[in-house]
Amino acid sequence: MDFDLSEEQHALQEMARDFLAERWPTERSRQLLDARPALIDDDVWREIVEMGWLGVAASEEAGGIGGDVTTAAVLCQEAGRGVLPGPFESSLVAAIALDRSRDEALCKNLLPELIAGSRRVSVGIEEPGGLYGPDAVSAEAREEAGVWRVSGHKILVPEANEADRLLVAARTSQGPALWCVPAAAEGVTINRMDRMDAQSCGEVILEGAAAEGGVLAGAERGEALLREVYDIWTVLLAADLLGSAEASLELTRLYACERVQFGKPIGTFQAVSHRLADTLVEVEIGRSLLFAACLALDEGRDNAAPLVSAAKAWLGDTAVAAAETAMQIHGGVGFTWEYDVHLHLRRARCNAAMQGDADHHRDRIADYMGESWVAPVKA
Amino acid sequence: MDLEFSKADEDYRQRLRAWLRDNLGEGGSANAVMRQAEKDPGAAKDPLAGARAWARRLHEAGYVGLAWPKEYGGQDASFTEQVICAEEMARVRTPPLINTIGLTIIGPTLVQHGSEEQKRRFLPRILSADDLWCQGFSEPEAGSDLASLRCRAELDGDEFVVNGQKVWTSLAFLSNWMFLLVRTDPDAPKREGISYLLLDMKTPGINVRPLRNAAGGQHFSEVFLDDVRVPRDNLVGELNRGWSIARSSLDHERSGLSGVIALEETLGRLWRMAGGLKRGTDQALADAGARRALAQHWIEIEGLRHLGYRTLSDQIAGKPPGPGASVGKLFASEVRQEMTRTALQLEGPLGPVAKRSPHVVERGRWHAAYFDALAHSIGGGTSEIMRNVIAEKVLGLPRLQDD
Numbered sequence: 033m034d035f036d037l038s039e040e041q042h043a044l045q046e047m048a049r050d051f052l053a054e055r056w057p058t059e060r061s062r063q064l065l066d067a068r069p070a071l072i073d074d075d076v077w078r079e080i081v082e083m084g085w086l087g088v089a090a091s092e093e094a095g096g097i098g099g100d101v102t103t104a105a106v107l108c109q110e111a112g113r114g115v116l117p118g119p120f121e122s123s124l125v126a127a128i129a130l131d132r133s134r135d136e137a138l139c140k141n142l143l144p145e146l147i148a149g150s151r152r153v154s155v156g157i158e159e160p161g162g163l164y165g166p167d168a169v170s171a172e173a174r175e176e177a178g179v180w181r182v183s184g185h186k187i188l189v190p191e192a193n194e195a196d197r198l199l200v201a202a203r204t205s206q207g208p209a210l211w212c213v214p215a216a217a218e219g220v221t222i223n224r225m226d227r228m229d230a231q232s233c234g235e236v237i238l239e240g241a242a243a244e245g246g247v248l249a250g251a252e253r254g255e256a257l258l259r260e261v262y263d264i265w266t267v268l269l270a271a272d273l274l275g276s277a278e279a280s281l282e283l284t285r286l287y288a289c290e291r292v293q294f295g296k297p298i299g300t301f302q303a304v305s306h307r308l309a310d311t312l313v314e315v316e317i318g319r320s321l322l323f324a325a326c327l328a329l330d331e332g333r334d335n336a337a338p339l340v341s342a343a344k345a346w347l348g349d350t351a352v353a354a355a356e357t358a359m360q361i362h363g364g365v366g367f368t369w370e371y372d373v374h375l376h377l378r379r380a381r382c383n384a385a386m387q388g389d390a391d392h393h394r395d396r397i398a399d400y401m402g403e404s405w406v407a408p409v410k411a
Numbered sequence: 412m413d414l415e416f417s418k419a420d421e422d423y424r425q426r427l428r429a430w431l432r433d434n435l436g437e438g439g440s441a442n443a444v445m446r447q448a449e450k451d452p453g454a455a456k457d458p459l460a461g462a463r464a465w466a467r468r469l470h471e472a473g474y475v476g477l478a479w480p481k482e483y484g485g486q487d488a489s490f491t492e493q494v495i496c497a498e499e500m501a502r503v504r505t506p507p508l509i510n511t512i513g514l515t516i517i518g519p520t521l522v523q524h525g526s527e528e529q530k531r532r533f534l535p536r537i538l539s540a541d542d543l544w545c546q547g548f549s550e551p552e553a554g555s556d557l558a559s560l561r562c563r564a565e566l567d568g569d570e571f572v573v574n575g576q577k578v579w580t581s582l583a584f585l586s587n588w589m590f591l592l593v594r595t596d597p598d599a600p601k602r603e604g605i606s607y608l609l610l611d612m613k614t615p616g617i618n619v620r621p622l623r624n625a626a627g628g629q630h631f632s633e634v635f636l637d638d639v640r641v642p643r644d645n646l647v648g649e650l651n652r653g654w655s656i657a658r659s660s661l662d663h664e665r666s667g668l669s670g671v672i673a674l675e676e677t678l679g680r681l682w683r684m685a686g687g688l689k690r691g692t693d694q695a696l697a698d699a700g701a702r703r704a705l706a707q708h709w710i711e712i713e714g715l716r717h718l719g720y721r722t723l724s725d726q727i728a729g730k731p732p733g734p735g736a737s738v739g740k741l742f743a744s745e746v747r748q749e750m751t752r753t754a755l756q757l758e759g760p761l762g763p764v765a766k767r768s769p770h771v772v773e774r775g776r777w778h779a780a781y782f783d784a785l786a787h788s789i790g791g792g793t794s795e796i797m798r799n800v801i802a803e804k805v806l807g808l809p810r811l812q813d814d
Contacts (some may be wrong), residue, residue, distance in 0.1 A: 124461050
């Protein structure tokens with residue numbers, strides 16, 4: 033029984049936090065709101081690549097360090113805290129997807145290039161229609177004369193405009209799965225979408241676009257891979273939301289200690305301090321859920337999917353509430369462009385609505401409860 | 412990171428499960444043990460004979476006083492064994508112990524601060540449930556601001572003479588001993604003039620008046636103390652040093668994992684109830700709002716459970732207590748309340764139907780559970796006090812002005 037990050041994970045977390053505080057000051061994210069899209073500057077990107085962050089959860093053969101989802105989550109938590117834009121998280125997800133596909137050609141060629149920063153790969157799953165996830169995929173894939181062709185409409189594909197390859201979800205009669213499509217292939221149209229926090233994402237229209245190779249992970253395991261990737265991406269976003277919520281709380285905590293009104297620091301007033309105490313409770317419950325979900329994924333537990341949903345639903349709500357609390361407690365200055373509060377609020381609002389919003393995940397948990405109403409965890 | 416218990420811990424769990432199977436009687440309830448004891452000819456004089464028998468049986472098997480040292484009849488059990496024991500008992504819903512206050516508050520306090528004579532005298536009788544204890548802390552003018560208590564004790568030779576009033580004293584009318592805080596130096600700053608006494612409830616001058624609570628039941632009392640004489644030997648620790656002793660027992664860390672099992676049971680019951688209730692031609696369980704409310708409770712319970720595992724991991728690793736205890740108390744009481752609100756909402760138009768009516772849902776259990784849940788954010792430190800603690804101790808916000 034040791035329900036805490038390992039020493040290595042703690043060290044990585046500290047290192048990432050220090051690196052981002054120094055090399056990615058929040059001022060940079062603020063500037064990029066006026067110079068959209070927000071992308072990591074080339075020199076910082078090179079350093080991130082050199083530190084091996086993109087391969088943190090990929091196998092060693094592919095140039096990764098063989099870490100697990102928990103380790104990847106630690107980095108995403110810091111990305112959230114530091115308001116780091118793409119393509120870090122989407123590259124991390126793409127590397128995990130390629131690695132877990134065990135597709136020989138892609139793992140031998142594309143994955144090492146992705147980890148080394150010389151190719152960019154993104155993942156497109158969501159579609160218009162207001163629903164989320166693998167079950168809502170309606171894009172289709174057909175095999176014609178030995179070539180897989182994908183047709184459909186993807187939205188909110190992170191850094192789609194900057195990507196060399198896209199891992200897109202489509203469906204055959206056997207169910208949904210992922211295919212790897214070159215962004216430059218004939219039949220691929222990419223239009224910019226814009227996020228409230230200026231992060232880059234795109235709309236991808238596929239009209240019989242030829243895929244590179246076949247179904248990722250093969251026909252047998254293709255749907256399982258897609259679901260696994262969706263869950264991992266979801267939990268990594270939950271980690272980002274945790275970092276975001278922590279940043280909002282810390283900003284507000286410091287402000288409540290310093291700001292004096294009526295002759296006292298405002299943190300002495302219970303209307304202020306109790307709201308922050310409630311935020312702390314929500315953050316700590318969220319951290320517990322996030323660790324639980326990561327561990328369940330890493331150990332392949334049966335209850336991994338509902339725990340992922342729990343972490344995402346809870347932390348989406350928590351990060352948004354923490355940022356709104358930050359804005360309220362900061363008063364007038366919290367509503368200025370110069371303060372960081374709106375940076376966290378923008379990011380939290382966006383990420384809360386990505387990879388399934390809270391209601392989507394509550395519905396998924398309710399389905400799980402209906403299917404298997406048993407004691408959820410036997411530790 | 413892992414959530415595994417060791418082989419030795421799992422063996423402990425299996426032995427405990429087997430013991431519970433053998434000792435709970437038919438239908439997974441300990442009532443059999445208790446009924447048997449109540450039939451005993453000697454039981455007529457003791458209305459608690461059944462409950463005492465159950466407590467004693469647990470003690471004989473070594474399942475109470477887990478954290479206490481062996482030399483005073485405890486088990487010297489590890490943190491994980493304590494958690495496993497609490498979890499397993501909650502899982503099979505063993506009857507509540509009548510001497511919980513003794514086992515969890517005054518017992519550990521005496522282990523830490525009591526004299527050797529006090530330990531030898533009181534600890535065995537707590538374990539065997541021969542003595543039942545109540546806590547005399549709160550007063551009419553000293554609730555959340557406990558340190559402003561006014562109940563006076565003056566030394567007269569080898570005895571203290573106690574005068575004052577205590578209130579919200581749980582189970583006072585059943586207890587034969589009380590531990591209480593009294594003011595022994597009215598001129599000292601308020602936290603420095605308080606002493607910690609042990610009081611035999613049969614001493615002349617004590618008047619216990621049970622109060623009926625908002626749920627209609629009897630659980631707590633007012634206790635009036637009029638020239639009550641307490642031997643000086645019954646002082647715990649030093650004179651005027653009682654406040655820090657009381658604080659140490661209030662700070663007694665718990666992982667809260669047994670409470671999680673109870674909440675999980677409650678959620679299961681809610682889910683089944685929603686499956687049986689109608690919304691027009693559908694089940695209440697088909698309603699998206701109801702499903703999401705129940706899923707939210709699942710999330711909250713898993714959050715509490717894994718917060719508990721973090722607290723336990725910190726304890727095992729010997730780390731200073733993290734935010735777990737105060738966060739857990741505050742959040743658990745809120746979850747509990749929300750769940751009973753969800754229950755009453757699910758009942759819809761049948762929600763108001765009272766216990767003895769033929770239309771009542773689940774024999775009115777949710778009305779009782781609702782009231783009971785509301786008490787949880789008041790007793791044992793109000794939620795407002797928990798928020799103060801979190802704000803000051805965890806977040807490091809400036810302290811409220813206080814003398």
